[in-house]
Amino acid sequence: MHPLPLDPESVKGFMPASEGAELYRAVSLAPPALPCLEIGSYCGKSTIYLGAACQRSGRVLFAVDHHAGSEEHQPGEGYFDPELASADGQGVDTFGAFRRTLRGAALEDTVVPIVAPSAAAARAWATPLGLLFIDGGHSRAAAQADYAGWVPKLAPGGILLIHDIFPNPADGGRPPYELWCQAQESGDFEVLGLFETLGMLRKRGASSAGA
Numbered sequence: 183m184h185p186l187p188l189d190p191e192s193v194k195g196f197m198p199a200s201e202g203a204e205l206y207r208a209v210s211l212a213p214p215a216l217p218c219l220e221i222g223s224y225c226g227k228s229t230i231y232l233g234a235a236c237q238r239s240g241r242v243l244f245a246v247d248h249h250a251g252s253e254e255h256q257p258g259e260g261y262f263d264p265e266l267a268s269a270d271g272q273g274v275d276t277f278g279a280f281r282r283t284l285r286g287a288a289l290e291d292t293v294v295p296i297v298a299p300s301a302a303a304a305r306a307w308a309t310p311l312g313l314l315f316i317d318g319g320h321s322r323a324a325a326q327a328d329y330a331g332w333v334p335k336l337a338p339g340g341i342l343l344i345h346d347i348f349p350n351p352a353d354g355g356r357p358p359y360e361l362w363c364q365a366q367e368s369g370d371f372e373v374l375g376l377f378e379t380l381g382m383l384r385k386r387g388a389s390s391a392g393a
């Protein structure tokens with residue numbers, strides 16, 4: 183991995199450096215020239231890895247997040263961060279922090295934020311994707327909606343990344359693991375590896391030479 187433009191450890195979030203390095207590498211495995219898309223940016227920690235790799239290879243990264251936080255980020259929940267409380271104090275707003283990350287990492291020419299529920303963005307999306315990273319809502323409904331809405335947008339040879347896969351239920355929630363199983367059972371993907379909790383697959387089909 184080349185040096186990153188901003189230390190991801192200076193940004194709030196949920197992407198360990200070892201998995202971040204795999205995100206960076208995954209971009210080089212994606213079919214050339216096609217855009218990449220992240221669902222679930224939070225304050226931009228994972229975006230730094232994907233965005234820096236996209237910038238190096240001349241790609242665009244779309245970053246989808248409504249920036250209102252997931253269930254576990256809300257006031258009173260386990261992952262609530264008071265520094266990210268919304269102006270009215272009723273919820274969460276991570277968009278300001280996300281924009282500061284993009285500016286600090288000089289990624290504004292590469293990362294295109296889409297501030298919307300991921301299902302709404304998926305409904306109108308028509309461009310084939312070279313890489314899709316799923317790290318949005320972790321409820322079963324949210325995870326399934328992300329899979330149904332976005333996985334069909336992957337181009338043949340495209341890379342699918344799923345975060346927070348815990349094969350042992352004692353270690354974490356089931357929905358991302360269920361997506362991981364679903365992708366394999368579909369027969370549409372070749373498994374490239376499970377790196378800690380980051381699953382990496384390649385959609386079967388045309389040539390998949392990296393950029």
Ligand SMILES: C[S@@+](CC[C@H](N)C(=O)[O-])C[C@H]1O[C@@H](n2cnc3c(N)ncnc32)[C@H](O)[C@@H]1O
Pocket residue numbers: 194195196197221222223224225226227228229246247248249250251252276298299300301317318319320324
């Ligand atoms: C686990 S966090 C993402 C962590 C981030 N990838 C990182 O590296 O720190 C999940 C994010 O998904 C977003 N999210 C949850 N459900 C969503 C939905 N239905 N549409 C858009 N964004 C959603 C939340 O706002 C939150 O920022």
